[in-house]
Amino acid sequence: xxxxxxxxxxxxxxxxxxxxxxxxxxxxxxxxxxxxxxxxxxxxxxxxxxxxxxxxxxxxxxxxxxxxxxxxxxxxxxxxxxxxxxxxxxxxxxxxxxxxxxxxxxxxxxxxxxxxxxxxxxxxxxxxxxxxxxxxxxxxxxxxxxxxxxxxxxxxxxxxxxxxxxxxxxxxxxxxxxxxxxxxxxxxxxxxxxxxxxxxxxxxxxxxxxxxxxxxxxxxxxxxxxxxxxxxxxxxxxxxxxxxxxxxxxxxxxxxxxxxxxxxxxxxxxx
DNA sequence: ATGGTCGGCAACCGA
Numbered sequence: 001x002x003x004x005x006x007x008x009x010x011x012x013x014x015x016x017x018x019x020x021x022x023x024x025x026x027x028x029x030x031x032x033x034x035x036x037x038x039x040x041x042x043x044x045x046x047x048x049x050x051x052x053x054x055x056x057x058x059x060x061x062x063x064x065x066x067x068x069x070x071x072x073x074x075x076x077x078x079x080x081x082x083x084x085x086x087x088x089x090x091x092x093x094x095x096x097x098x099x100x101x102x103x104x105x106x107x108x109x110x111x112x113x114x115x116x117x118x119x120x121x122x123x124x125x126x127x128x129x130x131x132x133x134x135x136x137x138x139x140x141x142x143x144x145x146x147x148x149x150x151x152x153x154x155x156x157x158x159x160x161x162x163x164x165x166x167x168x169x170x171x172x173x174x175x176x177x178x179x180x181x182x183x184x185x186x187x188x189x190x191x192x193x194x195x196x197x198x199x200x201x202x203x204x205x206x207x208x209x210x211x212x213x214x215x216x217x218x219x220x221x222x223x224x225x226x227x228x229x230x231x232x233x234x235x236x237x238x239x240x241x242x243x244x245x246x247x248x249x250x251x252x253x254x255x256x257x258x259x260x261x262x263x264x265x266x267x268x269x270x271x
Numbered sequence: 272a273t274g275g276t277c278g279g280c281a282a283c284c285g286a
Binding site for chain 1: 274275279284286
């Protein structure tokens with residue numbers, strides 16, 4: 001059966017709930033994974049989403065910063081929220097879809113918001129960059145993120161790293177800019193490799209082609225300058241590596257009124 | 272080389 005999943009760093013779900021509704025009406029994914037909800041769990045706009053048909057919600061939110069959520073038209077059977085680097089930051093939530101969702105084989109979905117890492121790409125002087133690197137190391141070392149023996153799993157989110165040359169507008173000019181420095185790109189790829197994850201976006205768009213999901217608020221004309229980065233990702237376990245039937249980056253959402261700086265990424269899986 | 276913009280929440284911090 002087809003399972004459609006969208007991931008989107010919304011940068012305040014309460015401020016942009018109308019954009020979320022617009023996206024859900026246009027795309028009608030089965031599941032929406034949000035990052036940077038900036039919203040405690042008891043203030044999450046669940047009623048509005050339920051009216052749109054998304055009655056199943058797993059939130060991991062906090063006041064003011066970070067926060068992730070999974071909203072779904074399909075029921076899920078397990079929810080988990082993991083903490084990383086011994087911090088209380090809300091940066092992960094996962095659910096498992098099984099028989100109730102109509103899946104013969106269960107599939108676990110992880111939704112991540114990796115620390116951005118600050119401006120200075122030196123962990124010795126910038127604790128935020130040190131935190132980012134430690135977070136990526138912990139993702140690599142976490143056994144629960146290593147789907148084995150044909151396990152079906154999906155990992156999505158704002159991973160805040162653009163690992164490939166054509167994941168940024170200028171590889172050369174970005175080498176010392178946090179999000180594309182060699183050390184963090186290597187650590188992200190190490191986490192991906194350790195879990196055997198397949199990069200579903202790059203399975204659909206060749207590595208030689210530019211592919212972005214984020215454009216800075218700080219450019220006068222994001223569309224004209226097009227200095228984007230691919231910070232948002234969809235990984236699938238080897239068992240479903242060849243089951244990705246489509247992948248869409250909703251670039252137009254960057255031009256919506258009062259947009260997020262990230263745009264939605266949608267994959268359709270035949271599972 | 273520099274500074275440029277957001278959102279939360281009420282000072283700046285995080286991005």
